[in-house]
Amino acid sequence: MTHSLDGLVLAPVSDQAAGQVGTRTRCAYREKDDVVSAEYAGGDVVRGHLVGTRAADRLDFRYVQLRTDGTTASGHRVSVVVELPDGRIRLEETWKGESGPGAGTSVVEQVTAHAP
Structure with a gap:
C-alpha cells in the first residue's frame, strides 16, 4: 500500500501530556x-512543522x-x-524529543469532512 498523504488532514486519537499534540490538533x-x-x-x-521522507509505508x-x-520543542x-477498514489513513508513530526529555508512541487518523 502506498496511499498518498497529500491533502489529507489527520488528528491524534488521544491526548498526551500537556504541551504535546492532542485531539484538538490538526495536521495538514x-x-x-x-x-x-x-x-x-x-x-x-500554536504552530508546528514536520518535514521528512517516505520509503514505501514508512515515514521518517x-x-x-x-x-x-511560549516554549518550543523539536524531535524525531x-x-x-496503515489503511483502516473504512479506507481512512492511520499513522502509527514512535517519537523522541531532541530539544528536551520525552519519548513515546501515538496514533493519528485521517479526519473526514463530517468528523470533528
Missing part, C-alpha cells in the same frame, strides 16, 4: 515524490513546534502508514 499533510511535510496547530500547539520526520506557553518521529 503535503507529499510529492518521497518528500512529506505537514503543518499542524491546535490544543497546546523531524518536527518543531511552538506551544501555547517515525511513522508507519
Whole structure:
C-alpha cells in the first residue's frame, strides 16, 4: 500500500501530556515524490512543522513546534502508514524529543469532512 498523504488532514486519537499534540490538533499533510511535510496547530500547539521522507509505508520526520506557553520543542518521529477498514489513513508513530526529555508512541487518523 502506498496511499498518498497529500491533502489529507489527520488528528491524534488521544491526548498526551500537556504541551504535546492532542485531539484538538490538526495536521495538514503535503507529499510529492518521497518528500512529506505537514503543518499542524491546535490544543497546546500554536504552530508546528514536520518535514521528512517516505520509503514505501514508512515515514521518517523531524518536527518543531511552538506551544501555547511560549516554549518550543523539536524531535524525531517515525511513522508507519496503515489503511483502516473504512479506507481512512492511520499513522502509527514512535517519537523522541531532541530539544528536551520525552519519548513515546501515538496514533493519528485521517479526519473526514463530517468528523470533528
